[in-house]
Amino acid sequence: MPDAPFSFDIQPQLATPIYRQVVEQVQRLVAGGQLRPGDELPSVRTVAERHAINPMTVSKAYSLLEAEGLLARRRGVGMVVAAGVQPAGDDRLALLAPALQALARQARQLGITPDDTLAGLAQVFDSLEQDAP
Structure with a gap:
């Protein structure tokens, strides 16, 4: 995890769908080396509650990142940055x-x-x- 508590910067007023905002932020944080392999992401429930958004939106973003190979699902822990992922x-x-x-x-x-x-x-x-x- 990054040094400070990790939080997404979700801006509902933007034309970019919220799930894309989450995907793009994770991609940038991994590319910039701020998120490293094994770092945990906040749970779907935590993100949804903090930003007052539908949990399915967060779940969709995490699933896309998992399919892309950036995230891995770790039983009992949630989503983590996948092993072997390198900064861009x-x-x-x-x-x-x-x-x-x-x-x-x-x-x-x-x-x-x-x-x-x-x-x-x-x-x-x-x-x-x-x-x-």
Whole structure:
């Protein structure tokens, strides 16, 4: 498990379905090495209760990750990161490509320069670091 208690950042207002948000977050955390083989994920019930979502949504996400080989079901423990899963290394940026493309498209539509966009992104990074425990 990561050092801090693990929790998903689920945002129901996004166009991305909740199960995809869970899948993509686990993929990024594994790719970034923040979740390692053997690390436990919160139970379906815990995630569903914490975020007031249907347990079947969480179960669907976990099942997709299990089919992908990222998670394994461990009897009596729940879902864990599968053995042998390695951080993605240089492929991590590929996981950000859709979000970066959307950001670039939106910045262009708003008439914001690449330099100003990067400066805004740096500010967001800084605010996230300040919010971190």
